[in-house]
Amino acid sequence: MVKQYNLDIIMKLKLTFIALLSMLFIACKEEFNSPIETDSAPTGNVSNVSVENLPGAAVLTYSVPTDPSFLYVLAEVTAKNGTIRQFKSSHYINTLKLDGFGDTDTYPVRLYAVNKSEVKSEPISVEVNPLTPPFLTVYETVEVTEDFGGVNIKFKNESEADVGIILYATDSLGEFKQYGSYYSKAKTGSHTFRGMKSENTKIGVFIRDRWENTSDTLIDEVTPLHEEMLKKPFVDVTLPGDAKIYEGLHYISKAHMWSGRWSTDYDNPYNPGQSMTTDMPNALNPLHVTFALNGTQKARLSRIRISHYYTYTNRDMKKYEIWGHPGPYPSDGSWNGWIKLGSYEQKKPSGLPGVQATEEDKRVWAQGDNFDLLPDAPPIQYIRIRCIENWQGNSNMAIAEVTLWGSVVD
Numbered sequence: 001m002v003k004q005y006n007l008d009i010i011m012k013l014k015l016t017f018i019a020l021l022s023m024l025f026i027a028c029k030e031e032f033n034s035p036i037e038t039d040s041a042p043t044g045n046v047s048n049v050s051v052e053n054l055p056g057a058a059v060l061t062y063s064v065p066t067d068p069s070f071l072y073v074l075a076e077v078t079a080k081n082g083t084i085r086q087f088k089s090s091h092y093i094n095t096l097k098l099d100g101f102g103d104t105d106t107y108p109v110r111l112y113a114v115n116k117s118e119v120k121s122e123p124i125s126v127e128v129n130p131l132t133p134p135f136l137t138v139y140e141t142v143e144v145t146e147d148f149g150g151v152n153i154k155f156k157n158e159s160e161a162d163v164g165i166i167l168y169a170t171d172s173l174g175e176f177k178q179y180g181s182y183y184s185k186a187k188t189g190s191h192t193f194r195g196m197k198s199e200n201t202k203i204g205v206f207i208r209d210r211w212e213n214t215s216d217t218l219i220d221e222v223t224p225l226h227e228e229m230l231k232k233p234f235v236d237v238t239l240p241g242d243a244k245i246y247e248g249l250h251y252i253s254k255a256h257m258w259s260g261r262w263s264t265d266y267d268n269p270y271n272p273g274q275s276m277t278t279d280m281p282n283a284l285n286p287l288h289v290t291f292a293l294n295g296t297q298k299a300r301l302s303r304i305r306i307s308h309y310y311t312y313t314n315r316d317m318k319k320y321e322i323w324g325h326p327g328p329y330p331s332d333g334s335w336n337g338w339i340k341l342g343s344y345e346q347k348k349p350s351g352l353p354g355v356q357a358t359e360e361d362k363r364v365w366a367q368g369d370n371f372d373l374l375p376d377a378p379p380i381q382y383i384r385i386r387c388i389e390n391w392q393g394n395s396n397m398a399i400a401e402v403t404l405w406g407s408v409v410d
Contacts, residue, residue, distance in 0.1 A: 042121040043067035043113045049126050055159060056133030056209070057099035060111065060126065064094055069115040076110045077128075101130040102213030134161035139207040139215035147375070148302030148407065149227035150194040151203055153182070160185045161209065167193050168204035168217070176202065192372060198226040227302050230404045232258040235292040237382060240333030243287035243397070246279040254289065262307045262400035266362035275309035277398040278387075287395045288323075288386040291402075298326065298379040299406040301341060307368040307401040311355050312348045312391055315398035319345045319388040322373060324380035338384060341373040368401075379409040 044065035052059040064070060075087040075096055080103075089096035101107065107130070110123040134157065141156040142165075153165050162185055169179040182191040200223050207215040236254050246252045256274040263269045278287055293299060301324065310316035321343045323335075330336045346369055350358040357365075383404075387397035 040117065040119060041069075041115075042119045043070045043115045045121050045124050046073055046111055046113050047124075049111065049124060051126060051128055053129050053131055055131045055137070056101050056135075056161075056213075057097060058101075058128035058130055060096045060098065060109070060128075062094055062096075062111070064091060065113050065121075067113075067115070069117070070113055071116045071118075072114050074112040074114050074120065076112075076123075077107050098128060100209075100211035100213070101128075102133055102135075102209075102211070104130055104132055133209065133213060134159045135163050135207045135209040135213055136215055138163050139218075142205055142207070142218060144203070144205060144218065144220050144222065146222045146224055147192045148194075148225045148300075148405065149198075150192050150196045150224050151201075151222050152190065152192045153205060154188075154190045155207075156188055157184065158187060160187055164208040165189075165191060166206050166208055166214075169196070170202045176204065179203075194227075196224040198224050225302075226407050227405050228408070230297070230299055230406060230408070231294045232260060232403075234258040234294060234383075234402070237290045237292050237329075239290050239329065239331070241288075242290055242333065243278040243280055243283075245289075246277040251275070252277045254291070257291070257399050257402045259401070262309075264307075264366040266311055266357060266365050269309065269311050275398050275400050277309070277315060278396045280396055283395045285395060286321075286386050286388050287397060288384050289397075290329075290382060290384050292382050293380070293404075296381070298381045298409045299404075300409060301373045301377065301380050301404060301406040302375070303370065303372045303405045304342070305368045305370045305401075305403040306344070306385075306399060307403070308346075308365065309398040309400040310391070311357070311365055312346070312361070313355060314390070314392060315396045316391045317346065317387050317389075317397045317399070318391050319343075320397070321386040321388065323384040323386060324373075324377060325382040325384075326378050327381040329382050339374065339377050339380075341377055341380070342371055344369050344371050368403075373406075 044067055046062040046064055048063040050061045060075065064073065070091055072091055073089045073096055075098060077085045077098060079085055087096055087098050107128050109126050109128055111126060112123055113121040138155050138157050143154040145152045157163060165182045167179045168176055170176055180193045200221055202221050204217045204219050206217040245254050251274040254276045257276045261272045261274065263271050280287055304322055308316050322341045323338045324341045325338050349360045349364055387395045390396055
């Protein structure tokens with residue numbers, strides 16, 4: 001005979017089981033979040049505290065309690081805005097660094113020993129007097145100069161601290177607003193904020209650190225130099241000693257460097273599938289190619305963009321130089337009168353081998369190599385690209401497109 005089960009009983013059993021599971025989960029969660037121990041008695045205090053003041057920081061050295069329930073040392077500092085900042089150090093070490101101070105004032109510090117039940121000892125009070133913070137030291141070195149299409153900010157950062165260079169400028173409505181920011185840890189930094197019109201502009205520059213501390217604002221007025229993208233096509237110039245261009249393939253030509261057609265899709269780099277590619281077997285010495293600006297044009301060059309054909313592989317240039325000549329050039333192909341305008345090393349952010357790439361690798365490749373050229377050079381008519389080393393380890397080169405900016409000289 002087939003047994004008939006009561007559906008109400010089955011449902012009640014299921015609900016009871018679910019309720020038990022929920023209670024068990026809550027109990028486990030509460031137990032997991034509870035202190036390691038339940039000792040309400042505080043440990044002894046830290047002792048023998050000494051202070052070493054550093055730029056924007058201080059290091060406390062001390063002796064820790066011998067109580068077996070001691071877990072860590074806690075320091076509390078009240079910031080200028082009234083918030084309490086906390087710093088912790090485990091029981092394995094006897095030093096604690098307090099950082100992020102925005103000035104050289106005196107700061108009282110409350111130092112606690114905390115046990116495994118999160119019970120604090122009585123506080124020990126000490127004072128710290130941080131030295132001048134790195135962001136203020138950087139601010140004192142800031143130099144502002146007019147540049148092509150914008151303003152150049154130079155600075156020194158001997159401590160290699162993380163700092164932000166923040167630029168304010170008047171907009172088209174005359175409002176003073178943040179124009180851009182640049183972050184760096186470099187010992188010596190230089191950055192040009194571009195996109196400005198060649199007209200008198202009020203600017204403000206200040207330095208910010210990673211704790212949002214800010215320096216005073218340097219106020220100035222600049223008139224950015226006129227900058228424009230130079231007209232294409234450029235003009236082929238082949239001199240004695242120039243590298244041989246790969247022959248026999250219609251999609252390889254020197255003129256492709258200024259055709260205005262190149263790929264910005266890392267996953268489809270060969271569409272439209274054209275480039276300038278040199279063909280010098282076993283080329284270990286630097287190779288170069290030469291061309292001229294449009295017509296008889298001369299220009300004070302400001303920057304260049306090299307767009308690549310290969311993706312961190314093959315004859316894709318890794319280390320190379322840009323040279324310029326005001327003309328007339330030496331017909332023997334020598335380097336007499338040529339001026340080195342800039343050098344560049346293409347770097348793959350991830351360091352992955354071959355065509356393997358992260359999204360950042362792809363983004364960096366797609367935007368091309370963009371860099372500033374020598375600002376003090378005379379007006380230039382002729383350009384040389386000199387490949388020192390490609391990603392294969394020799395000095396052949398493949399280039400999809402060259403773009404230049406500057407100010408044309410009449």
